[in-house]
Amino acid sequence: MIRTGIGCDAHQLAENRKLVIAGVEIPFEKGSVGHSDGDALSHAIIDAVFGAACLGDLGDYFPSDDNKWKGANSLDLLSESINRVLSEGYTINNIDSVVIIQKPKLKKYILPIRENLAKTIGIPIDRISVKATTVDHLGAIGAGDGWASQAIATLSK
Numbered sequence: 001m002i003r004t005g006i007g008c009d010a011h012q013l014a015e016n017r018k019l020v021i022a023g024v025e026i027p028f029e030k031g032s033v034g035h036s037d038g039d040a041l042s043h044a045i046i047d048a049v050f051g052a053a054c055l056g057d058l059g060d061y062f063p064s065d066d067n068k069w070k071g072a073n074s075l076d077l078l079s080e081s082i083n084r085v086l087s088e089g090y091t092i093n094n095i096d097s098v099v100i101i102q103k104p105k106l107k108k109y110i111l112p113i114r115e116n117l118a119k120t121i122g123i124p125i126d127r128i129s130v131k132a133t134t135v136d137h138l139g140a141i142g143a144g145d146g147w148a149s150q151a152i153a154t155l156s157k
Contacts, residue, residue, distance in 0.1 A: 002093070003155045005051025009043035009058075010141075010148035021099065021109065022130075023075045023116040028104045030144065035064035039074035041099055041130070041149040045117070046074075046081045048153035049092065053085045075120050082121050090155040094127040097151035102142050106132040 013019070017031025021041050032038030046058045061084070062069045062077050069077070082092065095117065099106060106113075110130050118125040135142045 001157050003052040003054075003090070003157070005048045005053070005153045005155070007044040007047030007049075007051060007057075007151045007153070008148065009040040009047065010146055011038045011040045012146050013144060019104075020074070021106070022113040023073070023120075024109050024112045026104060026106070026109055032147070036062070036069055036072040036077060037074050040147055041097060041113070041151070042074035042078045042117075044149040044151040045095055045097060045121075045153065046078055048095070048097075048151040049081060049085050049155070052153045052155045053088055053090050055084065055088065075116060078117075079120050085155065088157075090157050092121055092123050092127075093154040093156055094123070094129070095121065095151060095153050096129040097149060098131045098133055099147065099149050100133055100135060100141055101147040102134050102137065102144050 012033040013030040014033050019026040019028045019031040020037045020039050114125050114128050114130050117128045140146045
């Protein structure tokens with residue numbers, strides 16, 4: 001059986017914070033605000049994978065009111081999430097994702113982001129797609145006040 005799940009996450013951007021996307025620190029004057037490291041891409045992938053397996057969502061396993069996860073590396077959260085899904089007998093077939101951010105441009109960071117995700121998820125890099133787009137200066141993301149990610153995961157059992 002093939003199963004598909006979708007995930008979405010968004011975070012505020014603020015000064016004096018780091019912008020980390022799938023373990024890659026992106027040089028920028030603003031960074032992500034979040035209980036963990038605020039990695040919206042990893043969080044969206046977690047929700048997509050959990051959704052495909054009907055196992056709930058990120059907040060069920062890593063609630064933002066639990067200090068255990070304060071400042072957590074989202075790749076560690078992703079690894080734990082993948083292990084939960086695999087323990088239910090699923091195989092991760094592929095991930096497709098998009099990062100929605102006005103600035104900075106992410107083109108030169110896409111390959112290292114994909115490499116980190118492939119290693120963490122345990123699938124070949126050619127089954128991980130990461131794209132980046134802007135919103136043409138519309139809304140909070142366009143004003144540089146936030147960023148978001150969407151992901152789709154396909155699993156089989």
